[in-house]
Amino acid sequence: MAQVFPYTYYSCPCVESSSTKPNAVQSAPQEAAPFLEDEEENTFDPRSPRANFSLYPIEHLLYCTDCHQIRCPRCMVEEVVCWYCPNCLFEVPSSTVRSDGNRCTRNCYNCPICTSILSISSLEKPTEGLTPNDAASDAAKAPGGPYFLSCPFCQWSSLEIGIQFEKHFNLTSQLQKIIRGDTHRLGSVTDLASPRGEEMEGEIQGRASVASVEDTAPLPIQGDTETLFTNLYNFYRAQLSELSDANPYSLSSDYSFASPSSITRLMNLYGSGGRTKKDRPKPIREAAEFSEGQKVSNPLSEKENIDRIRSVGWEGTASVEQRLQQCREDVGFVDELRPLATLLRTKKSKRCKICRQILSRPESKVSTNRYKIKLLALNNIPKITMRSLNAQPAQHPSFPMQATAPGSDEASTLKPLVPTHFLLTITNPLFDSIKVTLATPSTTPGCVKSKVTILCPQFDVGANTDVWDEALSSATDRSSKRQSQMLSAGPDGGSLTGIQAEAGKVWERGRNWTSIVVEVAPGSLPDSIGHVTLGDDAQGDGGAALDEDEDVLEIPIFVRLEYETEAGGDDGGAAHARKEDAGKEKREEAFWAVLGVGRIAG
Amino acid sequence: MDQQASQAKRVSTSGTSSNRASTAKRSSTNVPKAPTSLDPNAIIANHAVLTGIHTISVAAGTVIHPHARIISTYSAVDIGPGCIVSEKAVIGLSDLSQDDPEGDLELPEIIKIGQNVNIESGTIVEAAEIGENTLIDVDVKLGAGSVIGKNCTISACSVVPPGETVPDYTVIYGNNQRRLNKSLQSTPVILDIKSKGHEKQLNVLQRLVPSNLAKWQ
Ligand SMILES: [Zn+2]
Ligand SMILES: [Zn+2]
Ligand SMILES: [Zn+2]
Ligand SMILES: [Zn+2]
Numbered sequence: 001m002a003q004v005f006p007y008t009y010y011s012c013p014c015v016e017s018s019s020t021k022p023n024a025v026q027s028a029p030q031e032a033a034p035f036l037e038d039e040e041e042n043t044f045d046p047r048s049p050r051a052n053f054s055l056y057p058i059e060h061l062l063y064c065t066d067c068h069q070i071r072c073p074r075c076m077v078e079e080v081v082c083w084y085c086p087n088c089l090f091e092v093p094s095s096t097v098r099s100d101g102n103r104c105t106r107n108c109y110n111c112p113i114c115t116s117i118l119s120i121s122s123l124e125k126p127t128e129g130l131t132p133n134d135a136a137s138d139a140a141k142a143p144g145g146p147y148f149l150s151c152p153f154c155q156w157s158s159l160e161i162g163i164q165f166e167k168h169f170n171l172t173s174q175l176q177k178i179i180r181g182d183t184h185r186l187g188s189v190t191d192l193a194s195p196r197g198e199e200m201e202g203e204i205q206g207r208a209s210v211a212s213v214e215d216t217a218p219l220p221i222q223g224d225t226e227t228l229f230t231n232l233y234n235f236y237r238a239q240l241s242e243l244s245d246a247n248p249y250s251l252s253s254d255y256s257f258a259s260p261s262s263i264t265r266l267m268n269l270y271g272s273g274g275r276t277k278k279d280r281p282k283p284i285r286e287a288a289e290f291s292e293g294q295k296v297s298n299p300l301s302e303k304e305n306i307d308r309i310r311s312v313g314w315e316g317t318a319s320v321e322q323r324l325q326q327c328r329e330d331v332g333f334v335d336e337l338r339p340l341a342t343l344l345r346t347k348k349s350k351r352c353k354i355c356r357q358i359l360s361r362p363e364s365k366v367s368t369n370r371y372k373i374k375l376l377a378l379n380n381i382p383k384i385t386m387r388s389l390n391a392q393p394a395q396h397p398s399f400p401m402q403a404t405a406p407g408s409d410e411a412s413t414l415k416p417l418v419p420t421h422f423l424l425t426i427t428n429p430l431f432d433s434i435k436v437t438l439a440t441p442s443t444t445p446g447c448v449k450s451k452v453t454i455l456c457p458q459f460d461v462g463a464n465t466d467v468w469d470e471a472l473s474s475a476t477d478r479s480s481k482r483q484s485q486m487l488s489a490g491p492d493g494g495s496l497t498g499i500q501a502e503a504g505k506v507w508e509r510g511r512n513w514t515s516i517v518v519e520v521a522p523g524s525l526p527d528s529i530g531h532v533t534l535g536d537d538a539q540g541d542g543g544a545a546l547d548e549d550e551d552v553l554e555i556p557i558f559v560r561l562e563y564e565t566e567a568g569g570d571d572g573g574a575a576h577a578r579k580e581d582a583g584k585e586k587r588e589e590a591f592w593a594v595l596g597v598g599r600i601a602g
Numbered sequence: 603m604d605q606q607a608s609q610a611k612r613v614s615t616s617g618t619s620s621n622r623a624s625t626a627k628r629s630s631t632n633v634p635k636a637p638t639s640l641d642p643n644a645i646i647a648n649h650a651v652l653t654g655i656h657t658i659s660v661a662a663g664t665v666i667h668p669h670a671r672i673i674s675t676y677s678a679v680d681i682g683p684g685c686i687v688s689e690k691a692v693i694g695l696s697d698l699s700q701d702d703p704e705g706d707l708e709l710p711e712i713i714k715i716g717q718n719v720n721i722e723s724g725t726i727v728e729a730a731e732i733g734e735n736t737l738i739d740v741d742v743k744l745g746a747g748s749v750i751g752k753n754c755t756i757s758a759c760s761v762v763p764p765g766e767t768v769p770d771y772t773v774i775y776g777n778n779q780r781r782l783n784k785s786l787q788s789t790p791v792i793l794d795i796k797s798k799g800h801e802k803q804l805n806v807l808q809r810l811v812p813s814n815l816a817k818w819q
Binding site: 113121122123124125126150153154155157159160 | 757779798
C-alpha cells in the first residue's frame, strides 16, 4: 500500500456475505446492519484477504437508500443505458449492436497504426494557383473523388493498402463491396446468397473488415478470415438447423432452464433412458473442409512469412497491439492492417444487487455527462478523517480540516509503545443531527498488536444545516472554551498535556462535525523487517516473518449512527421506515471503517 | 555545470572574435540586432526577435510571427521561401550547455531551412537543416546539428536528439516512433494537396500579420 497517511477506508457490507450471487435477492437483509447482533465476536479484520475486496475510499462508494447500506462496485449490477460512437456521438440502438456488432457503422474509422481517428480526404488534384475568390469557391463545392482515409497523426493512409473510395459517405458499404470483390476474386466458396446472406453482410461489416491488398493476396486455398468466418458460420448454422429439425429438444430453440424442452431434456438425461437409439440426434461434427470453414495450417505459408519478414524487416511487421486490434488472426505485416471501425462505447447505470434500486443513472443523451440519479456514499455516510494531535499547532476552530502536510514522514511514522493522540473528526452530510457510537477492538488485529482507546466513544454530530447558520451564530460554547484553554495553555503548544483530552468529552465541535481524541499505543515490531526469519509464536498467529505492510497501523473502527428523520423523506421508500412516530422515523446505520494511521518505526 | 565556461569553450572552437562571449550571455537584455538579408516580400512581425552576429536571411513569402525568435549567435540562419515560423518558436542555437556539456558537438556553420517548412509554436530548432515541405509541430525540439529530411512530419512534443539525421518522408509520432510516409512517397497528388493547403495558410497569414521589415533591415 503506497498511499498517503492518514487514510480512511470504508468497508462495504458485502464483505460479510459469502456469495454475491444475484439470488441474494431472496435473502435481502431487513436489518440495516446485519452484523450488529454478533458485534462482539465478529471484529472486522482489515488484513483478512476477504476484506481486501471490500475496502474503498468513500469517494468510490454509492449508497442504497432503500437498503440503507453502502454499495461498492462488487455489489452493484451494471446495465447499459445506451451505446454510442465516441467519434460521431451517434447513439446506436442495442438491436443494431446485436445484429451488426459493437462497431460504428457510419463513417468512423481508427488508424490501424496509431488508433487515432481517420479522416476522409479527396484525392482530386488541386487547381493551380490562387484565385481571389478561391476560398468562396472551395466552400461552395466539395472536392470530388476519389477519396481515401488518412491519419492526421501518423500520416498513414488507406492508399498504403490500396483502398480508395468513390464517395465520401457510406464508407462502410463501400468497404463491404471491396471485401466482396476481393472474396470473389480469391475464388473462395462464399454462399452470400444463402437465406442468412443479408445478415452475414451485417456481421462482416460489424467486424470492420476491409478488403485485403492486391499484392499480398494469401494462398487461394487458405482464403481470408472473412471467407473462413462466413463458411464456418454457415456450416454451424446448417448443423444446428438440422439438429433442431430432428430433435425438438435441441439447444438452438430455447436456452432457459425453465422451458419445457429443457426439462424434458434433463428428465431424459437423468431418467431411465426411455428413448430409443434412433431418436438420438447425430452429434455435431467439426468442420472438415474449406467450404465448411476449416482452416488448415500451411507449412508453405510459414516459409513465405519468414521470407517476407526477411524482406520487409522490423518496420514492416505489425506490433502485437496492432495485430490484436485487427480482429483477424492471420495479420502479421503492416501492409495487411486495415482501418478499424470505431468501437462503440456505453453509458451504464448501476443498481443495488439486493433490492434493484437504481444507484446511479446517467442521462441517456450521448452528449451530456450529467446524471439523473447519483446516490453517493459521500452524501449519506459521515465522513471520517483522522490526523495527529501532536504534530499540529494550536489552530483556529473554524478550520477543523486543516491538517498537517499529508504524507509528511514525521507525521506518519509512529514510535512503538509511545501513546500518541489522534484527532478523529466525523463530518455529517445529513440534514438531521446524528448520534454516533464508535467501537474498536482494544488491540488491533494482525501480528503487531497496537492498543487503541477511543476517549469519547459516544457523541452527537450536528445536522448539515445552512452554512450561514454557523457563520451568523456565535461560535459554539465548546469550541470557544477549548480556544480559551488553548490560549491559557500558552502559545508554544508545548503544554498540550495541560489541556489533555478528558475521557468521555468531545474535543471540539462545529456546525456538522465533531472531533474526538483517540489514543494509540503502537505495538512494537517483532524485529526489524526483512531480518525476521525465526518463527515466534508469541508474536503472531504462527507467521514466521513479518508480512509486507504489517508495520502499517490500521485501526478497524465500527461506526453506528442513530438519527431521526422525516418519514418517507428523500429516499422515497416509506415502506422501509422502521418506526413511525408522528411523522418522524428513527434510523440506525452501522458500518466498519479502517483508519490507516501510519507506519510503525522499526 | 558552469555555463560561462562552456560558452567560452564554444567561442574558442568556432574560432571567432572575442566580443562574442559578451553578447552570448543573455540575448534578451543584451540584444545585438543581427545582420540581415531580407526579401522585400517576406513578412516579419514587429515583435519578432532577430538577434545574433551572423547573417539571418529570410526569403520571399515567409511569415515570421510575433514573438518568434531567430538567434544567429553561433551560426547563420537561412530561411527559405514560403516558410511559417509561429510565435514562441526559436530558431538557432541559444544555450548550448544542456545539449552539449562537453562542447565536442560539431556545430553547423549555417542553419538552413528549406522551402515551405512549417514551424509550429514553441518549437526549438537547433537543427542544421530542415528539408522542404516538412512540418514541425508544436513544442518539438530538434537537437543541435540534426538534419531533418524533406516532406517529414515531426508530431507535437517529439524530440530529435542532437546530430541525428532523419531521412526524407519520415513521420515521427507517438513515443518517438518512426515510420515512412509511404502514401506521400507513392502518391504525388497528396503532396500537391498539402502544398495547396500551405499556400492558402500563407495567403491568410500574409494578410493577417502586419509586417515591419524596416525594423530589421
Ligand atoms: Zn460491496
Ligand atoms: Zn461513428
Ligand atoms: Zn495513425
Ligand atoms: Zn438496495
